[in-house]
Amino acid sequence: MASLPGLSLTAPTPSGSTAQSAAAFLPPRTEELPARSELRFEVAFGKTYRIRVLRGTAEIFGTELAPTVTYTFTGTKAAVFTWHGCSLELQGEVESEYVGSETDAMAEWLNVHGMLETVRDDANAGSTDGGPRVLIVGPDNTGKTSLVKCLTAWSVKTGRCPTVVNLDPREGLLSIPGSITAVTISSTIDVEEGWGSSPISGPTNIPVKTPLVYHYPFASPSDAPSSLFKPLVTRAALAVTSRLEEDPAAKSSGIIIDTPGSLNSPRDAYSSIAHIASEFSVNVLLVLGSERLYSDMARRFANPKTAEDTVHVFRISTTGGAVARDETFMRSARQQQIKAYFFGDAKTSLNPHGQWWDFGDLPVYRAIDRSAASSTGTLNFLPGMDDEDEGVSAAAAMPSQDQSAGQEIFERVTPSQAMVNAIVAIKFCSGKAGQEMIRDSCVMGFAYVAEVDEGRKKIRFLAPHPSRWGDRALVWGSWPEGVGDLVA
Template sequence: MSATPELRELKRAKTAQTKPKEVPKHQDLVDYKHAVAGHDGTMCDAGGELFVKPCTQAEVDFYESAKLHPDFAELMPVFCGSLTLLNTTTAASIHEQLPGLIEQAEIPKGLKDELKSHLQPSIVPAAAQKVDVEKPLTKDAPSREELAMENKRPEAKTSPIKTDRAITLLNASYGFQKPNIMDTKMGQQLCGKEEPSANVTGPNEEGFMMYNKFWGRDDVNDSNVVESLKLFIFNEAAGIDQELGKFVAGLFANDLRRVEEVLQNEESRMYSSSLLFVFEGDGLALRAAIEKAKAEEAEIQGIRTKVVASVNKRSAPRVVSTNLRVDSGIGMDDDDLKFVTEAVAFDDEVEDVSGDDDEDYDEMSSFPHIYTLKMIDFAHAEWTPGLGPDEAVLLGATPIATTASSTTSAPTTTQTLEPFWEYRFEVPHGSTLTIKLVSGTAEKDGTELAPNTPYAFTATKSKINTWHGCTLEITAPPSGTYDAYTSEPTSDETPMVSYLNLHFKLESLRAAAQRTGQMGPRVLVVGPPNAGKSSLVRTLASWATRMGRQPLVVNTDSREGMLTLPGTLSAAVFATLIDITTDWGSLPSSGASAIPVKLPLAYYFGLPQSDDNPKLFKRMLGRLAIAATSRLAEDVDVKSAGMLIDTGGVPTSTRAAAYYDFVAHIVAEFSVNIVIVLGSERVGSEMQKRFAGQTTSAGETVTVIGLDKSGGVMERDETFMQFIRESAIKEYFFGNAKMTLSPFTQQVDFAAVSIWRINEAPSKTAADGGGITYDEGEIHTDMLEKAEPSMMMQNCVLAVAYASVHDAPDTIRDANVMGFVYVADVDEKRRRLRILTPVSARLGDRPLLWGSWPEHMVNLLI
């Protein structure tokens, strides 16, 4: 799909045809709910076709004078007029608006200051205050739709502008089924010329409607602006694939070049002005609109063909004026219009399409809505004859146009891998690397890549390996912010061969267990941090599922979550393939998924390190082991496949002794019979001393096997890991690029919730010999305590326990996790919590568990 010149020019054409609407009365207006940036107080008419924005007199004057600059006005929203918002029904309201009126008055500044000095806060006598005793003091519970809307667009944190003036514009988002809206500031100075120079910055995204009103102010920067624009446009979950996304990006890029052209030819100065991007966010509706537009384009071409034949019959056609311009994505320029109308006026065989009647106008204005791009916010704008173009604004508009153009294409290279080679890559936050298998076979962590299927990776450090050779097509992020290289080992040099041999050994044990009805291998993987332990477990699980097995995978590292949020210990049966673009797959959701969803069993530990509360950690391991062994006993397929157990990295020497004690506890609880030591001879030696020759509860000998770590294992620093944790939380509540989720907000009274806090061990003392010992007598009996809601809980994730608030503390402690909620706000004065939940159901009598991990996340709703 490509955007033809006629398609790309339609928006410009329709603007000239669009007629202003009648300015509504103030009492007929309602609050506008879909603003993505700017001050509060915006309104619209009941149908949403008109947008009313409180503004200064200077902005009104700029809109009224824009008719003298037709090219510039073409890029502005259609101006219908202005109206007065002054509410004179009460003395208090008049008093409140006086400062704004004085500020706007064209009088000397000294007189303004003198008038303001006479204004004192208005005090309404208590006797004059009217109290409606029949009106409830609290609002009714919001509907589900209102809650969903509140989550997508949180309440604004700006105050309405104090003014009695407002402009009425045609709403740029009117007519779209699901408009995606972005407000992008342009220019070098994003404030009025009279404001402090400290506010001088550069172009930035003020807000994306697809997240919330203030998304983009802190998240978007020079390094990820291209990826952010892609995030705004491309959305496979909404049906906007690469084809449609590139089409829309091409339309925006064309309009941005037009903006740049007009600004270069106009003499004006603008501060804090914006570009407003709007396009149809529903993929089906967008595709239908494009197809309808193309049909109209074909009809226009048919008229032109007929006109050509007519013109050939005429020797001197006259020029006839007409209003044949439309606006919604496709159109004709002035020369095309002139060409058509000349012939139409003199050819009886061609249908007369000229005229200004409303019927013709309505037909054109109903043209399908694809996209629109407007310049907005002219509170600090003026015409400056003789001063030349606004170089500061051009400094922002030009890179925005370049950015939009860069989203339509990305550099693509071809990488050929010989047998046993690896393609190793590291993609940071904000960038996306797309890999497609063109020929041959290749794997990522044991899962085969489907041929000719693009896989998009972001915030990832991983590798693609091949056993027989392959060709990959690599589409790099336009910003170039990624790192990749090819490793070229031989079959004798790559550790992947030893991993494959381990898999075949495990497979033989599984086959024997299936024949005899015994339990399959229980494999524990240990090693230092950043050794590739999770990748090895994932690879072994993937190879097992490809053999038709159903292994039970257990995660005992609370710093990372497996199919759940960090802070938990979890287990899940893997019977189908694992999503290639994520580590373990997407978190379970109610929506459709291309990859079968795995359902984990999770217990909440709530602390980052196992030795933060060793008694609780061992208790959680015991609960998880009981559940895991019960599943093996009840499911013959899982029983023969066995278990694969992942662990955290061996800590520094001062805490290593406690870590080895936890490993011994895992071996005992899960009846581990194979211990894999990855990438450390020291850890291997310790494991040999502890477990070599020992037997499990079933009488099996424990085997310790040492393996080399892959040379492609990359260091994951704390900044990278923190982003991974934050991404997991965002994905849990809001989904990802493949599936958008809509969480709900609930207001809950303090008295309606039961919150239990996970305790850290109160006593940690260094023991002789470098280990850590714990005074069991000082650890709280129940390992958790009842907590009252407080500001300390704000921006925290709480686990919902599968228990009742009436249960004993030890029952609540041992309960598995139902889900998670996010505490968005704590109102201690009103004693209410505002929480974010993945479903609309109330908490009921479910207790909440509060720990210190994952840490506070302050930017989930910002």
């Protein structure tokens, strides 16, 4: 599978060392947690919060905390849960911290894990269907990613190696935002960094994970459902399925798929859910936080054509610790992920490299956002569109997988000042490849546009690796948004 050099998830802020020094002067305190309770905390970016288990057992999103080991958190919202009670040593600054007792959802989530383990046991006993293929859907801020982490961590703890697929381009899984990622996880999840890290230079405490990454240049699947999202889901499903056929242990462990909250819309997103379920051969659908969505999904999958098409739909309780993450927090999180991709974090420092390129040596493509163009009345100015096409709706204008004549997915562009601070995806395909090949190729890495000199016709990139990438297609999209203070 493709790897992303220099990838890590949690980035230091410019004042990170100062914040850590200040936090060190705060005296530690002890918190006793009763059985089946959790310490819920929110830490701002630039602040640090340390947790150490003094007695008993505790876990964060299913991953057990080692005793007497200090864990450091910054810019996160999480919870330490204990099944049997524990004593914690806490130190640092938090925006919110309290002990929650409404944790019945954790017992329900553990029961779901037990159900999935039964399917895995059947697969190991000779079932040809393989392990469970789980799709998790629901509105934003209902705990979908938390459930994915718990189910993954618990299965790893029992010796499984599930494949996790992230279809939410707003958040990165072992990649930066703007990615569709798939990775087989067989080692402990790093609770401090979210999921862990991709291959980097130097030793790490947690084994690295090698993801397969596709580039999705918009914030929501509804921005380009037919021209980009569904084809990329198909490509990811094909790659994951082929990978599982080569690894019996991974096949029996199954797949867990995380999705964005935007798929909660019945008007234009239910077809995307059905497409995901079909391409990944989903047999378990978990719905969080929406009775209407559960009812609609149960009705949609109620009458399968064959036994192989059966999808078991369950409504799952939302954890009491699920909190809303406002746009300010999410934007900061995205910027931190991008900074960490190039510079590393407090534990691992990376050294990105600057490269100057001539305009003529760069095949740069920009993803066409037809929905935005139509909403501003400029759809007729896009490539392949005439003045007569002005009244065409965005949905009709978006090309399907078998439509390419006169309707492009990308447009070839000349570098300009508009690209400064943008993130571009470096594809494994040639810059002379066709539109579908560019779309379907996985990501070799990402580069940051630091400077554009239109007079000299040169552009400077910041890249995690010093080697020049040669004849590769570069794709520039509207997502993720640029980071203005990445380099001086």
